[in-house]
Each structure stands twice: as C-alpha cells, then as structure tokens.
Amino acid sequence: MWIDDEIIRRCHEPHVLSVWVPSSTMVVLGSSNKADVEVKERSCEEDGIPILKRYGGGGTVVLHPGCVVLSLGLWVSQYYGNDRFFRKINDAVIGTLADTWPGLAELRQDGLSDLAYGERKVAGTSLFRSRNYLLYQASLLVDARVDLMERYLEHPSREPEYRGGKSHRNFVAGLDQFVEALSPHELEKRLLQNLMPRIYQSLNDDLVAANPKQCQHLYKRAGVSLDCSPQESNHMVNARSY
Numbered sequence: 001m002w003i004d005d006e007i008i009r010r011c012h013e014p015h016v017l018s019v020w021v022p023s024s025t026m027v028v029l030g031s032s033n034k035a036d037v038e039v040k041e042r043s044c045e046e047d048g049i050p051i052l053k054r055y056g057g058g059g060t061v062v063l064h065p066g067c068v069v070l071s072l073g074l075w076v077s078q079y080y081g082n083d084r085f086f087r088k089i090n091d092a093v094i095g096t097l098a099d100t101w102p103g104l105a106e107l108r109q110d111g112l113s114d115l116a117y118g119e120r121k122v123a124g125t126s127l128f129r130s131r132n133y134l135l136y137q138a139s140l141l142v143d144a145r146v147d148l149m150e151r152y153l154e155h156p157s158r159e160p161e162y163r164g165g166k167s168h169r170n171f172v173a174g175l176d177q178f179v180e181a182l183s184p185h186e187l188e189k190r191l192l193q194n195l196m197p198r199i200y201q202s203l204n205d206d207l208v209a210a211n212p213k214q215c216q217h218l219y220k221r222a223g224v225s226l227d228c229s230p231q232e233s234n235h236m237v238n239a240r241s242y
Contacts, residue, residue, distance in 0.1 A: 004055045005224045007073040007135055011215050016073040019191045021184045022063045027051045027152050030058040043151050056126030056137055059156050066143030068187045072136045077208050082127055086113040089136050092198035100190050101179045111160025120173035130218045132211055142184045144174035
C-alpha cells in the first residue's frame with residue numbers, strides 16, 4: 001500500500017508519523033488476507049472500489065472519509081515483543097484521545113490489538129516488523145459507515161473472541177457515538193499535534209536511533225523502490241494480483 005512505502009522510504013529518520021483522512025473509499029487487506037475470501041469483490045468492481053493490501057497483518061478494513069488512518073514508523077530495541085508494542089502504542093493513542101475527549105479514556109485494547117469502547121470495536125491496528133524497525137498502523141472509525149462494510153466486506157474468516165460472531169452492524173461503532181460533534185479532521189489534528197510526546201513517554205527505553213545499515217534490508221523485504229513515486233508503487237495495484 002502506498003502509505004506503507006512512503007513511511008519506509010523515510011526509515012533513516014528516528015520516527016515518521018502520518019495521519020490522514022481518506023478522500024475516497026477503498027478496501028485494504030491485511031498481509032495474509034485473500035480478497036476472494038474477505039471481500040465482496042463483485043460489489044467493489046461494480047462501484048469502482050480499489051482493493052489494496054498493507055504490509056502489516058490484521059483483518060480487512062474499509063477506509064473512507066469517516067475514518068482516520070494513522071501510520072507510525074519507529075526504531076525499537078527488540079526484534080520481538082509485538083504484543084508489548086501493540087499495548088504501549090495503543091495506550092499512547094488512547095491517552096492522546098482522552099486528553100481532548102475525557103470520555104474516550106474508557107477505550108481499551110481488546111482481541112489481539114483492536115481498540116474497543118464497551119463491546120464495540122472502534123479501531124483496528126496492525127504491525128509490520130523488520131529487525132529493529134516497526135511500522136504500526138491504525139484505522140480509527142469516527143463515522144463507522146457500517147453500510148460500506150456490509151456492501152464490501154464478507155464476515156471475517158478470523159475474528160477475535162470478543163466479537164462473538166456479531167455482524168458488522170452489531171460489532172463496530174464510530175467514536176462520534178461516544179463524543180459529541182467529533183469530526184475526522186479534528187481527530188486527525190489532535191493526533192498530529194499530540195501523539196508523539198505520548199509515544200516517547202510510553203515506549204521510553206524501547207526506542208533506539210535509526211539504523212541506516214538495516215534500511216536496505218527493509219527496502220528489499222518490503223519491495224520498495226526508492227526511484228518510484230507513490231503513484232507508481234506496486235502496492236497501489238489491485239490485491240487480486242498478489
């Protein structure tokens with residue numbers, strides 16, 4: 001996916017944070033997902049909805065103008081410990097949101113790495129790892145747009161225990177259900193302004209300096225070319241070609 005490539009191209013930096021609101025609708029597969037299993041491909045084809053794939057794991061999501069996409073590239077001291085990194089980064093995201101909207105202090109991590117409010121999922125997250133480099137991504141729902149999920153996504157082939165077989169409509173929720181007058185662009189602004197201090201506080205001694213010697217391995221593993229523009233990235237193509 002193009003945003004993955006843009007983060008990885010800047011891996012010589014100590015950290016890279018990207019937060020954005022999609023201008024259109026797209027379906028994004030996790031690294032091990034298959035479109036013919038997770039996606040209603042005919043509906044996507046009829047509506048001209050692109051099917052993309054990210055480097056990180058996790059489930060298939062619909063990105064649209066009612067959500068906020070967060071991508072964070074970091075250098076960390078350990079090759080492993082993904083559960084701990086999920087917990088620490090998710091705690092930083094929750095703390096950042098709660099600073100502005102105190103009611104969101106009720107958010108918690110559930111399943112493998114979801115963010116949930118009560119029994120409702122409000123964000124999915126993923127990690128891509130290469131040695132000491134970590135790429136974390138989250139899609140936070142402000143306006144859940146369950147209608148898009150119902151049209152473009154099958155029931156997931158794998159689900160966390162807390163979902164309990166619930167439909168998209170009965171499982172996911174937007175943050176605007178819990179915070180009055182919250183908009184995607186306001187959430188984008190707050191994350192850009194305030195997340196990194198929380199990240200540095202949460203990860204503390206886990207963070208290390210960028211290691212340029214590992215960058216070439218990272219580029220190779222991700223299949224990133226330094227010569228192409230974002231629009232030319234292989235990961236903009238439809239996921240059926242994978």
